[in-house]
Amino acid sequence: METLPYYLTSITIAILLTLIINLFFSAINNRSNIESKKLPPSPPSLPIVGHLHLLKRPLHRGLAAITDHHGPVLLLRLGSRPVLVVASRGAAEQCFSAANDVAFANRPLLPSMKYLTHDYTTLAFANYGPLWRNLRRIATAEVLSTHRLTACAAFRTEEVRGIARRIFSDWNANKNDESSSFTKVEMKSRLFDLALNVMMRMIAGRKYTFSQGEGVGGSEAAKRFREMVEETFLLADSASNLGDFLPMLRWFDIGAHYTLYCPSTAVLTPSLSTAGAMETLPYYLTSITIAILLTLIINLFFSAINNRSNIESKKLPPSPPSLPIVGHLHLLKRPLHRGLAAITDHHGPVLLLRLGSRPVLVVASRGAAEQCFSAANDVAFANRPRLPSMKYLTHDYTTLAFANYGPLWRNLRRIATAEVLSTHRLTACAAFRTEEVRGIARRIFSDWNANKNDESSSFTKVEMKSRLFDLALNVMMRMIAGRKYTFSQGEGVGGSEAAKRFREMVEETFLLADSASNLGDFLPMLRWFDIGGAEKRMRKLLKEREELSQKIVDEKRRESEEEIKKEQTMIGDLLESQKQDPDFYTDETIKALAFSLLSAGTDTTSNTIEWAMSLLLNNPEVLRKAATEIDVRVGTDRLVEESDIANLPYLRCVFTETLRLYPGGPLLVPHESATELTIANYTVPQGTMLLVNAYAIHRDPAVWREPTKFKPERFEAGREEKGWMIPFGMGRRRCPGEGLATREASLLLATMIQCFEWKRVGEEEVDMTEGMGLTLPKALPLEALVRPRPNMIDLLSKL
Numbered sequence: 001m002e003t004l005p006y007y008l009t010s011i012t013i014a015i016l017l018t019l020i021i022n023l024f025f026s027a028i029n030n031r032s033n034i035e036s037k038k039l040p041p042s043p044p045s046l047p048i049v050g051h052l053h054l055l056k057r058p059l060h061r062g063l064a065a066i067t068d069h070h071g072p073v074l075l076l077r078l079g080s081r082p083v084l085v086v087a088s089r090g091a092a093e094q095c096f097s098a099a100n101d102v103a104f105a106n107r108p109l110l111p112s113m114k115y116l117t118h119d120y121t122t123l124a125f126a127n128y129g130p131l132w133r134n135l136r137r138i139a140t141a142e143v144l145s146t147h148r149l150t151a152c153a154a155f156r157t158e159e160v161r162g163i164a165r166r167i168f169s170d171w172n173a174n175k176n177d178e179s180s181s182f183t184k185v186e187m188k189s190r191l192f193d194l195a196l197n198v199m200m201r202m203i204a205g206r207k208y209t210f211s212q213g214e215g216v217g218g219s220e221a222a223k224r225f226r227e228m229v230e231e232t233f234l235l236a237d238s239a240s241n242l243g244d245f246l247p248m249l250r251w252f253d254i255g256a257h258y259t260l261y262c263p264s265t266a267v268l269t270p271s272l273s274t275a276g277a278m279e280t281l282p283y284y285l286t287s288i289t290i291a292i293l294l295t296l297i298i299n300l301f302f303s304a305i306n307n308r309s310n311i312e313s314k315k316l317p318p319s320p321p322s323l324p325i326v327g328h329l330h331l332l333k334r335p336l337h338r339g340l341a342a343i344t345d346h347h348g349p350v351l352l353l354r355l356g357s358r359p360v361l362v363v364a365s366r367g368a369a370e371q372c373f374s375a376a377n378d379v380a381f382a383n384r385p386r387l388p389s390m391k392y393l394t395h396d397y398t399t400l401a402f403a404n405y406g407p408l409w410r411n412l413r414r415i416a417t418a419e420v421l422s423t424h425r426l427t428a429c430a431a432f433r434t435e436e437v438r439g440i441a442r443r444i445f446s447d448w449n450a451n452k453n454d455e456s457s458s459f460t461k462v463e464m465k466s467r468l469f470d471l472a473l474n475v476m477m478r479m480i481a482g483r484k485y486t487f488s489q490g491e492g493v494g495g496s497e498a499a500k501r502f503r504e505m506v507e508e509t510f511l512l513a514d515s516a517s518n519l520g521d522f523l524p525m526l527r528w529f530d531i532g533g534a535e536k537r538m539r540k541l542l543k544e545r546e547e548l549s550q551k552i553v554d555e556k557r558r559e560s561e562e563e564i565k566k567e568q569t570m571i572g573d574l575l576e577s578q579k580q581d582p583d584f585y586t587d588e589t590i591k592a593l594a595f596s597l598l599s600a601g602t603d604t605t606s607n608t609i610e611w612a613m614s615l616l617l618n619n620p621e622v623l624r625k626a627a628t629e630i631d632v633r634v635g636t637d638r639l640v641e642e643s644d645i646a647n648l649p650y651l652r653c654v655f656t657e658t659l660r661l662y663p664g665g666p667l668l669v670p671h672e673s674a675t676e677l678t679i680a681n682y683t684v685p686q687g688t689m690l691l692v693n694a695y696a697i698h699r700d701p702a703v704w705r706e707p708t709k710f711k712p713e714r715f716e717a718g719r720e721e722k723g724w725m726i727p728f729g730m731g732r733r734r735c736p737g738e739g740l741a742t743r744e745a746s747l748l749l750a751t752m753i754q755c756f757e758w759k760r761v762g763e764e765e766v767d768m769t770e771g772m773g774l775t776l777p778k779a780l781p782l783e784a785l786v787r788p789r790p791n792m793i794d795l796l797s798k799l
Helices: 008-020 022-033 059-070 089-095 130-144 146-151 153-174 188-203 220-235 247-251 257-261 285-297 299-309 336-347 366-372 407-421 423-428 430-451 465-480 497-512 524-528 531-557 561-567 570-580 587-618 620-633 642-647 649-661 694-698 738-755 790-797
Strands: 073-078 081-086 350-355 358-363 460-463 677-679 682-684 689-692 756-759 783-788
Touching: 059 073, 059 081, 081 089, 130 146, 146 153, 153 188, 188 220, 336 350, 336 358, 336 694, 350 682, 358 366, 366 677, 366 689, 407 423, 407 570, 407 587, 407 738, 423 430, 423 738, 430 460, 430 465, 430 642, 430 738, 430 783, 430 790, 460 465, 465 497, 465 570, 465 587, 465 738, 497 531, 497 587, 531 570, 531 587, 561 570, 570 587, 587 620, 587 649, 587 738, 587 756, 620 649, 620 738, 642 649, 642 738, 649 738, 738 756, 738 790, 783 790
Parallel strands: 358 689
Antiparallel strands: 073 081, 350 358, 460 783, 677 682, 756 783
């Protein structure tokens, strides 16, 4: 399959299935997006139109009747839009509480409102953000502040007395001889003119007009203005336009709403002239009949029309030619970072792909990546895409890496940083890392000693992948739970099945978490068929992870308070916090955080060290230069310490160059735009998934000299190339484990180079084929020939 497009077979099946059940595409798509969560109750609905047939006018009374019958909190589906209806004090207070107020601060971007709101830029309809804050500040300071209101009290008094004067004048002109007679007056226009004149004098410093009185007999301009305002609010009714809820109908402009909205229209005419006749019928009865007929006729093109209708006249990033339904999925090849790099090399460094139903922004240039994570855009890109396949792997999107930006994520990051990854914690745990690194050196020396020939100069073959993984696992376990887990080889154990299975679980987690590993994330209907069995594998993996994580938590819970306080581990501290706040510090939260740190802190670190050693074996001159530096600056009469790393600049260059060529996350962790924003002068729509190809940026020939060559010297003082690297990401979602990974990998590399001589198993270079997954593993585990350096045998034998 390597020479064929990555998804060729699956896409063939996808197209066939889509054509067969296309009539039900919309319903299936909606249903497949509903996760197994406790959603608000919902009355029975119809296909396509949902609950539109239940609505009656006026809308507030119609909705009140529905909530009276079905409950005060309802989730309706008005065509393609989910709508939460709240008719109780308690639920309304929750909606606008401190916890939820910002989440509900946006306005729905109803297409029909584009013209009435100047492209959604008015104070009432702008989304929550810098524009709205500026508009509100201006409105408050210039018109509605207490100071302004007090200063304008005379205006209001004058206008109120003016309306009283005009009413008195009308009465005086029309009264009979008796002073007790009454005169009929029409109040609506008078009250409107009062409000208009008050606002005009505050805003522009002049009165506009009034409709009646003082011999004028009515102002046509005031009357027309009043009609315009009334029609604006009529058209702005939350459910006045079917096209907002059934997107395909916007092409037909049923009811001529868009004609009425259009700024160039000279005369506005009422759009609901039959409203009186409709009062006794369901509000949308006639229009829904038309809608259903049209939907059935052009249903084959529903998805394409829906997508097209959502694209406004904005400058979107360039996009290669795509196929119906699947979009650009057929272009993807594995490994994904290389496949995307080939696409951006051909079409440009900033692309908007459509992977099935998901828009995906692919960035492969330094400038665009910097814009994505700049101060202006960092928060907007701080969310994670809620890929359905990740629900099981991320405890329902509640892990540190995959939680959306918000209070939960901030709390998880605070805990991870304070309990594991702070500078203070890393310094306090230096002894753990030193012990584990020397442990791997001891086991390699022991294997050599057991397998060497009579000559001390002989080499022994060792497999490094499992050793490096166990090193990283034990370091993380001791920091998180206060105990070692296991190791795979050495000291007569012969391998640990538990450690092997954990390593397989982590590898499978990152393989399944690959940004494009599951077609069901992009073609929602395929989730019903679980092509490839990905969901089944995830459920099984989740069960195993739960059992392992619960075992670790239970073991720590059985320890005494004195032991927990003495060890000061993350799980121990969280169990103590659980006593104070059991609602947040649940076992589920603790397990999710523990496993996410274990996964991220083991696989990426061990992979980086494996790549570094592979590069050194293929570049023996670099290995010799690094060994010479250690011999000169540390010596051979003691083992290298973590504190020595700062004095080994060339070793740090080796580590940095390894991260340049083989970043731990070649596409970083996917981001998603929470709002519409601009990148590289292109408009990026809200809800767009972001893939930043760090692998391609690190190998950009326009930035790096000989970008594919391993040259640690490029980072030496005075010779730094003006490149740019993001192996740990950028912005507020930057990997918090950077300090730990750097310390651990640097100490391990220094120890391996100081203590042992290394060479390749054969004459051929070490295979550098890259594996697949969210991280960047070697396709083939590293095997090498090793023997202790003669002047280090004595020190190694004492370990």
